[in-house]
Amino acid sequence: MIRPTAIARRYARALLDLAAERGVEEAWGAELRALAELWASEPVLRGLLTDPLVPDRRKEEVLAAVVEAARPSGPVAALLGEMLGHDRMGRLPEVEAAYGGLLDERRGIVEAEVAAAEELTAKQLDRLRGRLEAITSRRVRLRARRDPGLLGGLVVRIGDLVYDGSLRRRLAQARRSLEGE
Numbered sequence: 001m002i003r004p005t006a007i008a009r010r011y012a013r014a015l016l017d018l019a020a021e022r023g024v025e026e027a028w029g030a031e032l033r034a035l036a037e038l039w040a041s042e043p044v045l046r047g048l049l050t051d052p053l054v055p056d057r058r059k060e061e062v063l064a065a066v067v068e069a070a071r072p073s074g075p076v077a078a079l080l081g082e083m084l085g086h087d088r089m090g091r092l093p094e095v096e097a098a099y100g101g102l103l104d105e106r107r108g109i110v111e112a113e114v115a116a117a118e119e120l121t122a123k124q125l126d127r128l129r130g131r132l133e134a135i136t137s138r139r140v141r142l143r144a145r146r147d148p149g150l151l152g153g154l155v156v157r158i159g160d161l162v163y164d165g166s167l168r169r170r171l172a173q174a175r176r177s178l179e180g181e
Contacts (some may be wrong), residue, residue: 004101008094015095016077016102024073025103029096031072035080036096039071051091059084111137115147115155132156 019028048054048062063084067077083089112132131141156163
């Protein structure tokens with residue numbers, strides 16, 4: 001999971017504010033996602049746009065070709081140009097993640113990551129989502145993963161909060177309790 005920097009959040013917030021004024025938050029988010037996916041899949045592109053030995057003029061030509069092929073909206077293309085001008089193209093995945101996070105925040109959606117020893121069923125995930133929504137008073141987008149290192153139980157992360165209901169933690173608590181007596 002990408003943790004956006006303050007710089008990436010500033011770029012994302014500026015773009016999202018403008019998108020909100022125009023009612024195109026989803027469309028511009030999709031454009032950023034597509035560009036971030038292109039960025040991730042093309043190491044040559046990343047190299048050309050971030051290498052300090054590549055002349056600025058060449059970088060501008062490469063970015064112009066990307067913009068022509070991807071056809072993002074004017075403000076998204078302008079954001080790319082701004083990032084290139086400040087040698088921050090490498091932050092594109094962070095900007096995309098920040099944009100999505102800010103959009104979710106504005107819509108009252110929180111992302112939760114759950115780790116479990118075994119795969120959770122759809123019914124279990126729905127019950128967990130319901131409980132988390134009751135706790136947070138927000139809609140929850142749940143991402144589940146299997147963690148064979150857990151003996152049992154769950155570990156749920158929502159932002160910086162961690163709910164550790166794992167068997168390992170419970171056993172450690174029991175051990176501390178017995179040692180303290």
